[in-house]
Amino acid sequence: xxxxxxxxxxxxxxxxxxxxxxxxxxxxxxxxxxLRAPDxxxxxLPESFHALAGPVFGEDALDExxxxxxxxxxxxPLGERIVVTGRxxxxxxxxxxxxxxxxxxxxxxxxxxxxVDRHPAPLDPNFxxxxxxxxxxxxxxxxxxxxxxxYPWGNHENAxxxxxxxFSLFGRLFAERLVTQMYFPGDPLFAYDPIFHAVRDPKAxxxxxARFDLETTQPEWxxxxxxxxxxxxxxxxxxxxxx
Amino acid sequence: MSLSPTPSQTVGPFFSIGLCRRPGDExxxxxxxxxxxxxxxxLDGAGEPIVDGVLEVWxxxxxxxxxxxxDAQGSFSFVVAKPAARPGEAPxxxxxxxxRGLLRHQLTRVYFPDETEANAVDPxxxxxxxxxxxxxxxxxEDGALRFDVRLxxxxxxxxxxx
Numbered sequence: 001x002x003x004x005x006x007x008x009x010x011x012x013x014x015x016x017x018x019x020x021x022x023x024x025x026x027x028x029x030x031x032x033x034x035l036r037a038p039d040x041x042x043x044x045l046p047e048s049f050h051a052l053a054g055p056v057f058g059e060d061a062l063d064e065x066x067x068x069x070x071x072x073x074x075x076x077p078l079g080e081r082i083v084v085t086g087r088x089x090x091x092x093x094x095x096x097x098x099x100x101x102x103x104x105x106x107x108x109x110x111x112x113x114x115x116v117d118r119h120p121a122p123l124d125p126n127f128x129x130x131x132x133x134x135x136x137x138x139x140x141x142x143x144x145x146x147x148x149x150x151y152p153w154g155n156h157e158n159a160x161x162x163x164x165x166x167f168s169l170f171g172r173l174f175a176e177r178l179v180t181q182m183y184f185p186g187d188p189l190f191a192y193d194p195i196f197h198a199v200r201d202p203k204a205x206x207x208x209x210a211r212f213d214l215e216t217t218q219p220e221w222x223x224x225x226x227x228x229x230x231x232x233x234x235x236x237x238x239x240x241x242x243x
Numbered sequence: 244m245s246l247s248p249t250p251s252q253t254v255g256p257f258f259s260i261g262l263c264r265r266p267g268d269e270x271x272x273x274x275x276x277x278x279x280x281x282x283x284x285x286l287d288g289a290g291e292p293i294v295d296g297v298l299e300v301w302x303x304x305x306x307x308x309x310x311x312x313x314d315a316q317g318s319f320s321f322v323v324a325k326p327a328a329r330p331g332e333a334p335x336x337x338x339x340x341x342x343r344g345l346l347r348h349q350l351t352r353v354y355f356p357d358e359t360e361a362n363a364v365d366p367x368x369x370x371x372x373x374x375x376x377x378x379x380x381x382x383x384e385d386g387a388l389r390f391d392v393r394l395x396x397x398x399x400x401x402x403x404x405x
Contacts, residue, residue, distance in 0.1 A: 023251050023346045030253075032344030035288040039395045042404040043375070045367060050405070052337075055301060055308035091246050104261025112257040116295070130261040166255060168262060174301055175405055179341060179348060181252040198346050199250040207249050232248025234405040 011156050012197045019200035021207075021232065029194030031155050050234050054174035057100040057134065067133040069105075069145035070126075077127035079108025079146030081222040084182070084210065087139040088169060088229050095139025096176075096231060102132045102168040103143060110149030110163075119151050144222065150189055162189035162196060169229060176231035183209045184225070251347035256295045258341070263297065263312045269322040270300060270307040277324040280387040281353065284317045285342065288395030292317020296342035298392070300353075302326045303337060313342075323388075325355050333361035333368065340392055340402075350405040353390050354380045375401040 011029040026037040065071045070081060084103075088096045106112045106129065109121040113129050127146065135141050148163045164181040171177070183196065190196055199205045207230070216224025254262075271278050281300070285293040296313040304326035311319040328334040333354055340349040354362050362368050368376050378400045381388035392400045 021248050021250050025346045027346060030344070030346065032253075033346065034344075035291070036293065036342060036344035036394050037346070038349060038399065038402050039288070040399050040402070042402050043367075043371065045403045045405070049403075052303050053306075055306070089246060091248060093246055102261050104258065106257075112260065114257040114260050116256060128260065130264060132261075166252075166258065166261060168254075168258075174303065174337060177299075177339060177348065178249060178251060179254045180249055181255075195252060195346070199252075204247060204250050207247060208252065229249045230246045 011159075011194050012192060013200070015202045016200035017203070019204070021199075021201065021204045023198050024200055025198075027194060027198035029156075030198055050173070050175045052174045053172065054170055054177065056098065057170065058098075059134070061100060062132060062134065066131055067141075067143050069103075069129065069131045069143065071144075073126040073128065075126040077107065077124050077146050079124075079127075079149075081144070082147050083142065083144055083216055083218065083222050083224045084165065084227060085140060085142040085216060085224070086210075086227040086229060088135045088141060088171070088231065089139055090171065090176070091230060091232055095135070095137070096171050097135055097137050097139055099135040099139070099141075099172075099231075100132065100170045101135065101141045102130075103145075103165050104130045105145065105148040105165040106151055106163075108146045108149050110151030112151075121149070121151065147184065147223075150187075155194065160189050160192070162187040162193050167229065169231060171231040171233070173233050175233045178229070178231055180229075181208060182227050185209055185212055253343060253346050254297065254341040254348070256343040258295075258297060259312050262310065268309050268311040268320060270302055270309040271322060271324045273322055275322075275324055278322055279324065281321040281323045281336075281381065281390060282384075282387050283319060283390040283392060285313050285319065285340065286317060286391060286393045287344075290393075290396075293342050293344075293394075296340065296345075298341075299339040301337045301339070304329060304334070328358075328361055331364075331366065333358050333365035335365075338392075340394075342394075345394075349394070349402045351392065351400050351402050352379055353388070356380055356383050356388070371401060374398075
């Protein structure tokens with residue numbers, strides 16, 4: 001691994017509830033933001049834009065086993081088997097049905113099935129780490145997978161990402177598009193992670209953490225986690241009517 | 244009831260295993276009438292190519308969508324067709340930009356270079372200063388459309404609040 005140096009500024013800044021639900025896009029502790037976070041003021045669009053419908057995906061976007069990351073490779077992946085499920089809602093609490101949910105993650109050893117990942121942890125021949133599904137009429141998604149491992153990432157000295165699953169979601173509105181990460185409760189790495197802490201409001205940060213749920217846990221088979229996702233729509237726009 | 248939206252997090256460097264499993268860069272088939280290639284590069288504040296970015300293009304008029312990850316040169320390529328204009332607006336495509344280092348995706352749009360008159364009166368374009376306006380109009384190049392996306396600097400692409 002290349003050696004990285006601690007910088008003058010702290011990797012993690014203190015809480016700042018004034019950010020509300022917004023992530024701080026130029027968060028200094030996450031080095032890659034420096035040359036990538038836009039540095040010019042954002043331009044405001046007409047209010048009507050925020051009510052624009054987004055793309056709709058159907059069953060043809062899916063393969064039969066896409067929701068089950070433990071299948072499709074000829075054997076069982078190593079690691080803690082888990083069920084991750086929850087509802088996709090709009091800010092009025094209404095379920096968003098038919099939402100495409102795409103996920104990707106490291107394997108249980110903290111290694112991604114990706115050629116750029118050089119972490120010297122083993123690949124698992126039985127784990128690809130990607131899944132997708134559509135939400136049902138109740139807005140619910142459900143994946144079967146293994147718990148991803150933490151991994152080092154070179155952002156600063158001895159930097160480790162807390163275990164997480166990447167989520168990509170399409171709502172009904174174009175403005176509801178969301179890419180985020182789901183974390184696991186009680187992870188000791190939270191305190192050191194600048195990506196997690198770029199959400200400055202601790203209440204908003206909690207929304208990124210799944211809840212262990214004994215009801216979802218399946219006896220003799222898999223631990224269960226619940227994580228609801230709320231898609232904002234920006235601009236305070238009126239949502240589309242249900243059609 | 245008003246729920247707090249789930250915050251955004253970066254797409255990270257390994258999104259291709261989840262987001263680019265299937266080819267998705269054709270909003271229309273290559274033999275579609277008026278099909279044209281939309282090509283460009285995603286560039287950081289030092290002008291260097293971003294090799295771990297992904298763009299999504301949405302044609303809200305014709306309801307066509309596509310996605311393309313950037314390659315080792317920071318390049319992306321879509322097959323698009325110009326949508327019909329909405330009343331009082333110039334035809335355009337809406338674009339989401341994701342990358343490692345972007346904690347939230349960015350929103351921009353592509354206008355068409357052969358729509359000079361419509362572009363001149365489009366309410367969003369017309370409200371921008373000339374330099375910003377120019378970043379949103381693709382350039383005709385060898386039968387394709389070129390649209391480079393610069394995340395920072397004097398020539399930075401205009402991004403919209405969303």
